């Protein structure tokens with residue numbers, strides 16, 4: 140739901156509501172370091188059952204974001220950097236971060252939704268921290284309450300970013316996301 144007066148405009152993050160219980164924030168990541176910083180911020184609030192849906196075209200930076208997120212989350216739990224390859228061919232790579240299990244999936248090559256079950260992704264949604272590239276392949280299996288991060292290239296290193304997240308989480312992160320330059324945008328909401 141939005142307030143009817145904000146469509147098509149951007150406002151600071153702290154007053155946000157977009158869609159039922161969800162907030163949409165938009166901004167720009169001027170270089171890969173900015174993408175890594177945003178990944179680190181979200182890793183700090185990661186817990187079991189958190190899913191990040193990473194949208195955007197080939198080369199947008201989904202794997203780069205996931206790599207930074209996983210590395211930071213492991214560091215928070217005192218674990219050294221580990222190679223984080225793109226799961227383009229393996230479809231799923233898993234990692235540990237203290238008590239947390241992390242799943243990094245790239246569904247580009249998924250042939251049918253049945254494969255999701257074979258992979259065990261449905262169970263991972265409830266227990267692990269899950270990052271998914273090409274989440275459009277999930278169809279109806281996309282979990283409620285997921286955080287969606289969309290990256291769209293704007294030149295060599297700048298990325299337009301759209302972050303959609305549950306209102307409660309947005310409330311916790313609002314000051315830091317605003318400092319990050321992300322602003323509310325309800326444009327295109329159905330509610």
Ligand SMILES: Nc1ncnc2c1ncn2[C@@H]1O[C@H](COP(=O)(O)OP(=O)(O)OP(=O)(O)O)[C@@H](O)[C@H]1O
Pocket residue numbers: 168169170171172174195196197198199200201202203204225227245272295296297298
């Ligand atoms: N601001 C930025 N954020 C993320 N990546 C960036 C940025 N600027 C430049 N890059 C570069 O863009 C490339 C992104 O590649 P990456 O493999 O992460 O894309 P992807 O979205 O995962 O693509 P695919 O759909 O093929 O999996 C990397 O070479 C990275 O260094």
Ligand SMILES: [Mg+2]
Pocket residue numbers: 201202203225245272
């Ligand atoms: Mg990738």
